[in-house]
Amino acid sequence: MFLVDPVAHLFEADLSVVVGSALMLADSNVEHSVHGWITAIYAVLLVAMIVGLALEEKIHAKKSIIVGSFAGICLILATVLELLPFGSVELPDHSEIPLPVYIPSIDWGVITIILGASLFVEVTSRSGVFTWMAILLTRKSGGDPWKLLIFYGLLTVLFSAVLNNVTAMIIIGSLTTVSLRKLNRSELMLGFLITEGLLTNVGGLLTLISSVPNIIVGKTAEISFGRFFVVAAPYVLVATGVTLIMARRKFGIRGLRTDEEKAEARRMVDSFDPGESIPSTHFFWFSVISLVLFIGGLAGQSALPWGLDQLELGFVALFFAGVVLLAYRSEVDKFYSAVDWDLLAFFASLFVVIHVMEHAQVLALIGRGISGLLSLPSPGDSIVLLSTSAAASSVTDNIPLAAMLAQILNSMDTASNSPYWWCVIFGANLGGNITPIGSASTVVAMTIIHRQQLKLTFGGFVKTALPFAIVQIVLATIYILIVF
């Protein structure tokens, strides 16, 4: 299945031609010429926005406010400088409707996937299905630390894939602190939490909807849900196994040896009652069935009959969110308020910024830089693209990075089966494991670590996590080179 793709080879062979035409294409999107100083101003604005996002915690401002402010500045400046094409928007039936210029800039497909999936996860998690699984596996481990690490590691990957990285880290991290305290093994807590934090970003690679960079890049590259899973799953499996083995050695996590130890640990974990997390058996099973159908719906979206596939993934996500919300029809407002509106507003603003940047020729400028990287002989191009994506996403938000790179690769007319898309996907996800601010889930891991009064500095995290991240990134590079 993962033999070398002839189309990819063709793509690589004609890279210079493709890059050249891509840049021409990028230029053709902007109908008027742009002075160099305008591009420079916008490039500075882009850098300022990225720095602002990196310093989010320091400047005490949410992502949506930071990017929203830049979107506003970019729009005003672009209007004054006459960069944007104002006018009606043409629909597929050739009719025209008047829309504010910033509305078509937003990729509503991405927004609806995130909104639908967030609502669906919020409702189904109330059924206790995820906490039930977590407690059940805690009991199955018999309180053995090594088995517990394996189970929690696998659950982290699974939850990151099905839910989102942050929720996965919160659920497994919380259970880790409670169960290890119960087992009087608090000394292992730091190792467990770091490992789980690192595995969220590995699990975030499993499906198209597991992380936002996946959604953005996957959708731009027109990678289907099923194709994404088939390509990503073997890597996730190997990387999870390697990470767990490294964690065992690094943090000295050993299995129980004597029968007395095993009996005592078994007695302690047996006090966890999985049924306690289920408020209603009826809703529990309803959620389980919905979850299976939801994943099935996403996986089979492209094969939906009667032209329903044209409604796209976002509709599938919103449809299932609507179905599960019926169970709480009188209190849906509670779930609406739980939606991460900051994230959605951040996206909407980000798309506006990127749209303006495109018109200001900033993306073409970055594209030229990237085309330099991609002109390296294979496999140097993939290695460099993946490594630089990882390095960049380790210090700043991986979402703008993924969005910009996706847009640039798209403007370069990159083929859907090109390894470049996967370099960006793997790099943007795994780069989050290098520093504690590299991804939202490692930030959560640090929060739980500090909540438990465990000492771990920024430097301490990097020192501990870097070997894991390097191994994961090297594995990803080798994997991409083998598969594509």
Added chain:
Amino acid sequence: MRDHIDEFESMFRRADKEQFSYVDIPIESVTLVSDGTQEQAELVQTDVQRFIRALDSVGTWRIIAGDDYQTVAELVALIDEQQTDLLVTHRHLQESSLVPRHTLGVYLDVLTQTTSIPVLVLPGRSNNPVRVASGDCDRVMVVADHISGDNRLINYGAVMCREGGSMWLCHVEDDLVFERYMQAIGRIPEIDSDDARILIENQLLKDASDFIEECSTVIQAAAPNISVQPYVGRGHHLRDYRQLIQDHDIDLLVLNTKDDDQLAMHGRAYSLSVELVDVSMLLL
């Protein structure tokens, strides 16, 4: 984010339930402390053996009669001379001339606090005892402020209960304490007072109910002839227990008296043991 972490931590802590372990407590030697004569004490011993079947088969009975000691220190020294698993005595030893009320008497006060040996206090007072031989001890009530996790107390209750008898496991959440916390919460704008009242009450009662249910399952498996009855509620400690004892015609009350933070018996146990003089009590 911290809210979410806390939410899940609470969820997992709630799923961690107290386990009950049934242990058959061996009682091989009993010391009966009396302020009467040896013969009077032997009569009491016979009554007690009839009353609690588990004590009928005890190998060693030792009697400390009224003439054997004059002071608390002497009594404590006598008890310390020989290992014993259970003390049996009355309230107000050696205080017949004092017309005592509202205390346990100086001897019993000290015995409950200076030794770790359980004390079976017989009903009535030393100068006016109530005989226990009239019926078997088949209706035992275990009293706990925080019954959850109190294995020792419940195991003693099970030992003292006759086969075929009933054991009430009771938890009364004190209204006064609860309302005091609710008043404090009512003054904190960040906490919804109505939600807090319902959630805290439910959780307090649920912890006790869950543990009693667990006890019932374990005891049914280990000692199937004892029927476990739950009582969990909010109310006034003394008044509710008095009512429960009356309603269920309780033969023996089992309660904790030790307080980790002080030498004196803890408040609620003291009030129960002083006020409820007509029922036998096992003080741990």
